[in-house]
Amino acid sequence: MVASVQMSTLGLARAPLLADLSQDRLNDLAGRCTWRRFEPGQAIVSRNATGGEVHLIVDGRVRIHVYAADGREVLFTHVQEGGIVGDFAAVDGGPRTTDAHASSRVLSASLRAPDFRTLLREEPRVEERYVRYLLGLVRSLTDRVIELSTLGVQNRIRSEVLRLARGTSNGSNSAQIMPAPRHADLAAQVGTTREQVTRELSSLARQGLLEKDGSGMLVTDLRRLEELACGSGGRA
Amino acid sequence: MVASVQMSTLGLARAPLLADLSQDRLNDLAGRCTWRRFEPGQAIVSRNATGGEVHLIVDGRVRIHVYAADGREVLFTHVQEGGIVGDFAAVDGGPRTTDAHASSRVLSASLRAPDFRTLLREEPRVEERYVRYLLGLVRSLTDRVIELSTLGVQNRIRSEVLRLARGTSNGSNSAQIMPAPRHADLAAQVGTTREQVTRELSSLARQGLLEKDGSGMLVTDLRRLEELACGSGGRA
Structure with a gap:
């Protein structure tokens, strides 16, 4: 699907990587983009595939993950509106490192690899932001x-809950994670099973550290959770 | 220790990151470097410390690693002559991600963070190589x-041996790893104990897949080792 250059320019201008670009540059990029729609569950890039495009996510949410040979999922992150997918292979010409699937309906502005490399080369501020993103x-x-x-x-489960809570914390000793993380996602993020996540979250709830809060999860005592995460809890 | 600008220029010119720089730029960099010596075991940077320098390793070998609270070591890599240490914090101003200790006597040409950032900004080829290094x-x-x-x-142990062997392979089905990896290093690389590494390597030797070869280790059948690494072998 190809949108008008004007629509495309508006979509691109919202991406943090492209902040402060001149109108000329945005128009040029918009003219080079192909707009693509993906339905929920559809593959956007596939691990070990070669070449291809960089997808700038204009709307929707993309799951960056891998399925191991035994079917176990490793979840890396969700890319939201304004983020990019598929840039590693575009920049260094290597294979795709992970799978990326649409978690919702996704609209992307997709750039060919040579156009993305030209953008980095010709716009020093974009390249500087890209370096910081890679360092992150x-x-x-x-x-x-x-x-x-x-x-x-x-x-590992306690540390991951702590990280999610800190991402939303207002500086107080409690934090609400909204929406509550799915147990299967936590499991895929820390390398364990859903059952083990359910068991540990129930244990934290019994200790009064977690409360269900509508569709969110309230962490009542960040300092105590941090003490627990640094303390005992045998390897598995 | 401060060396002459001429010596310093020769040392810098050998670093892959700085390949093809003009003599003027190399001279300017050399004038900004402080040459430092580290004795084996001495800390070069420390995890969670802030600020500081980028060390260009002119001679010697640096161990990039972390000790967890329980004393367990996580080994990331060894940086050799021509590599850099301490660049993340210099570029994004965040804390050091790992410890770095000299594994041998080390000579470094050390640049202040602002000088390293200026180098990236003013030398597009250096920044392009730096982006590829981060992607790696x-x-x-x-x-x-x-x-x-x-x-x-x-x-994980089989996969790590396979990776080391492939790094030295000449395309045939066998490969010599020279020197043989230390069992403690393999353990710190794959997240297990030295005893478990010794047990697994002995098992591979009994199956005829590994042979001691002077100070090296000969992997006799890469394809068979790959089959094993992808196959059974319970989680621990």
């Missing part, structure tokens, strides 16, 4: 390797 | 998260 990925993946290598499954 | 890190950390989340400890 390296930092969070490094922390995840450390947690997977050294923490037991209980403490 | 993102790719290998992603694979490591997938392995830690989905493979049992036996298969």
